[in-house]
Amino acid sequence: MVTCACCGRAVEGETPPLTWTTAVERGRQRWFCDTCSREHLRSMEGKLDSEWW
Numbered sequence: 001m002v003t004c005a006c007c008g009r010a011v012e013g014e015t016p017p018l019t020w021t022t023a024v025e026r027g028r029q030r031w032f033c034d035t036c037s038r039e040h041l042r043s044m045e046g047k048l049d050s051e052w053w
Contacts, residue, residue: 002014002015002031003031004020004033005030005031006032006036006040007033007036009033009036019037020032020033020034021037023050032050
């Protein structure tokens with residue numbers, strides 16, 4: 001099961017849908033659902049930690 005690090009949405013399986021994004025923050029891989037990815041796209045592109053959004 002993969003869970004969105006922002007909203008907590010979960011999907012079954014070991015890999016999330018292709019619409020989800022991933023980021024490595026402080027050495028940990030974090031997944032973000034398509035909704036959160038769209039909402040915070042500029043912050044992700046700016047390489048801001050998710051704590052800032």
